[in-house]
Amino acid sequence: MAQEHFDICIIGSGSGNSIIDEQFDDKAIALVDRGVGEDLWFGGTCLNAGCIPTKMMAAPATMAATGEHAGRLNVDLHVDGVDFAALQQRVFGRTNGISQAGLAWRESNENVTVLREAAAFVDEHTLQVGRQTITAAQFVIAAGSRTRVLDVPGLDDPDLAGMVHTSETILRIKQLPGRLVIVGGGVEALEFGHIFTSFGSRVTLVNRSDRLLRKIDEELARRATELAAQRFSVRLNQELSSVEPAKRGGLLLRFTDPSGTEYRYNADALLLVPGRVPNGDQLNVTAAGVDVDAAGFVVTDEYQRTSRPHIWALGDVCDPHMLKHVANAEARTVQHNLLHPDEPVTRPTVPVPQAVFTQPPIMVVGATEQALREAGTDYVKVVQPYATVAYGWALEDETGFVKLLVDPATGMLLGAGVIGPEAPDLGQLLVTAMSFGIDVGTMARGQYWAHPELAEVVENALLSAAAECDRRAEQEGRS
Numbered sequence: 167m168a169q170e171h172f173d174i175c176i177i178g179s180g181s182g183n184s185i186i187d188e189q190f191d192d193k194a195i196a197l198v199d200r201g202v203g204e205d206l207w208f209g210g211t212c213l214n215a216g217c218i219p220t221k222m223m224a225a226p227a228t229m230a231a232t233g234e235h236a237g238r239l240n241v242d243l244h245v246d247g248v249d250f251a252a253l254q255q256r257v258f259g260r261t262n263g264i265s266q267a268g269l270a271w272r273e274s275n276e277n278v279t280v281l282r283e284a285a286a287f288v289d290e291h292t293l294q295v296g297r298q299t300i301t302a303a304q305f306v307i308a309a310g311s312r313t314r315v316l317d318v319p320g321l322d323d324p325d326l327a328g329m330v331h332t333s334e335t336i337l338r339i340k341q342l343p344g345r346l347v348i349v350g351g352g353v354e355a356l357e358f359g360h361i362f363t364s365f366g367s368r369v370t371l372v373n374r375s376d377r378l379l380r381k382i383d384e385e386l387a388r389r390a391t392e393l394a395a396q397r398f399s400v401r402l403n404q405e406l407s408s409v410e411p412a413k414r415g416g417l418l419l420r421f422t423d424p425s426g427t428e429y430r431y432n433a434d435a436l437l438l439v440p441g442r443v444p445n446g447d448q449l450n451v452t453a454a455g456v457d458v459d460a461a462g463f464v465v466t467d468e469y470q471r472t473s474r475p476h477i478w479a480l481g482d483v484c485d486p487h488m489l490k491h492v493a494n495a496e497a498r499t500v501q502h503n504l505l506h507p508d509e510p511v512t513r514p515t516v517p518v519p520q521a522v523f524t525q526p527p528i529m530v531v532g533a534t535e536q537a538l539r540e541a542g543t544d545y546v547k548v549v550q551p552y553a554t555v556a557y558g559w560a561l562e563d564e565t566g567f568v569k570l571l572v573d574p575a576t577g578m579l580l581g582a583g584v585i586g587p588e589a590p591d592l593g594q595l596l597v598t599a600m601s602f603g604i605d606v607g608t609m610a611r612g613q614y615w616a617h618p619e620l621a622e623v624v625e626n627a628l629l630s631a632a633a634e635c636d637r638r639a640e641q642e643g644r645s
């Protein structure tokens with residue numbers, strides 16, 4: 167086949183795919199994507215094996231878990247079971263349909279050539295795609311990330327492959343595992359722990375370090391760890407050391423702690439979620455002269471330009487946030503900059519929130535308390551329990567709270583977190599305050615808060631923070 171040349175080559179059909187619209191109708195575009203999961207789905211991780219299927223499963227999981235708390239509200243509720251096969255059919259019926267329709271639409275675009283094989287750079291303008299070689303004037307690297315591979319004896323045993331899973335395969339598993347062991351302690355581990363416990367699996371989550379969600383504020387992480395441990399077995403400070411077939415079927419998993427003590431667990435399925443690594447190495451980006459950092463992320467400037475001016479990057483491959491809303495924002499930035507090279511824009515500089523869809527859910531944004539402490543930054547701290555507001559009483563919630571970290575000089579939020587029912591939606595109020603530079607006093611007093619909504623817990627936290635900022639200002643003679 168003759169070598170084909172394109173104006174723009176986009177590698178990755180997740181957020182990268184959203185760049186292409188009618189504004190590019192006069193450009194010859196190659197969209198290269200090898201596919202996600204065992205069936206090589208088109209459309210990237212979020213649609214096929216990430217945000218969407220996990221949240222479509224987390225929602226019924228939360229519903230199934232309602233019974234655990236209902237007794238406290240004098241409701242005798244029990245769940246008879248979850249029809250996992252029907253649930254899978256509903257979830258993947260929707261996402262597979264979107265993937266197939268998205269691919270068909272792209273393949274029908276006259277100016278777009280879709281190439282469905284793995285790609286790797288040969289040089290700064292040349293890409294090997296399967297057995298074909300293509301060239302392009304500009305490239306967009308949007309190749310995402312993959313699960314970190316653990317070097318543990320037995321994990322690569324082909325006879326055990328059907329029982330060893332990553333986030334790409336676990337949700338499409340044929341049968342709900344009776345005993346599921348999850349290795350990892352991040353967002354994925356907690357979300358999958360919630361889903362499979364609620365559906366009836368006996369879950370054991372084993373984490374290498376002493377706390378789950380180590381990247382978020384330590385007080386929220388500690389509460390999340392305590393609450394997770396009330397729902398399923400949580401084992402800390404243990405590292406997977408070997409995997410082998412168990413005599414009576416299933417897997418025998420050995421873990422060791424820092425003292426060398428061995429722990430054994432039997433499982434019907436093992437889920438590995440020990441973090442994700444960017445895919446730039448598989449794309450051989452260095453052959454194109456593209457710089458990567460020590461962790462393997464493609465280095466970009468604030469315009470999403472790599473070290474080569476004709477090569478752009480976005481999403482997980484270059485951004486350690488590894489979040490879909492960040493990948494989407496960066497795709498919009500790249501789109502603008504491809505269309506308007508003389509008037510480039512930067513990616514948004516507002517704080518990036520993260521929601522964790524576990525039970526209870528969590529929302530975090532901005533600085534953690536440990537980071538402020540380490541940096542020697544002065545801050546006002548407020549922890550407002552759900553139990554201090556009327557709707558918190560209605561829910562009989564005794565564990566949820568809102569945490570604010572505020573600059574005492576300006577009243578601006580430095581960081582915030584919420585753990586408890588509706589945390590992602592409540593936390594978004596605080597994201598708004600931070601993104602639009604609204605100080606805590608104005609945010610609390612400048613609007614009505616409908617009584618007795620759950621958001622009153624946010625209002626009260628803001629009021630307390632504002633009062634403390636005012637008190638400090640008075641004390642320091644600033645008011």
Ligand SMILES: Cc1cc2nc3c(=O)[nH]c(=O)nc-3n(C[C@H](O)[C@H](O)[C@H](O)COP(=O)(O)OP(=O)(O)OC[C@H]3O[C@@H](n4cnc5c(N)ncnc54)[C@H](O)[C@@H]3O)c2cc1C
Nearest residue numbers: 178180181200201210211216217285310481482488489490
């Ligand atoms: C289980 C799970 C749950 C998640 N939940 C959330 C959530 O609730 N909220 C949130 O914000 N984020 C969530 N994320 C993260 C989110 O999915 C990612 O941040 C987002 O999908 C990244 O988009 P992307 O476009 O950078 O990469 P992707 O969507 O992964 O797209 C990259 C594409 O590149 C292709 N590709 C890779 N290498 C090559 C190659 N060499 N040649 C050709 N093609 C290649 C892949 O096949 C893939 O289709 C979750 C992730 C996981 C794993």
Ligand SMILES: NC(=O)c1ccc[n+]([C@@H]2O[C@H](COP(=O)([O-])OP(=O)(O)OC[C@H]3O[C@@H](n4cnc5c(N)ncnc54)[C@H](O)[C@@H]3O)[C@@H](O)[C@H]2O)c1
Nearest residue numbers: 350351352353354355373374439440441442487488521522
């Ligand atoms: N709701 C969401 O926004 C959402 C959901 C899922 C994933 N994601 C994104 O995907 C990315 C990956 O998430 P993740 O949970 O896989 O990774 P993570 O980096 O958040 O957590 C990885 C965890 O695995 C542990 N770990 C690492 N090596 C280990 C080992 N050898 N044995 C045992 N434990 C080990 C780490 O201590 C850590 O707790 C994150 O950046 C996250 O933002 C987001």
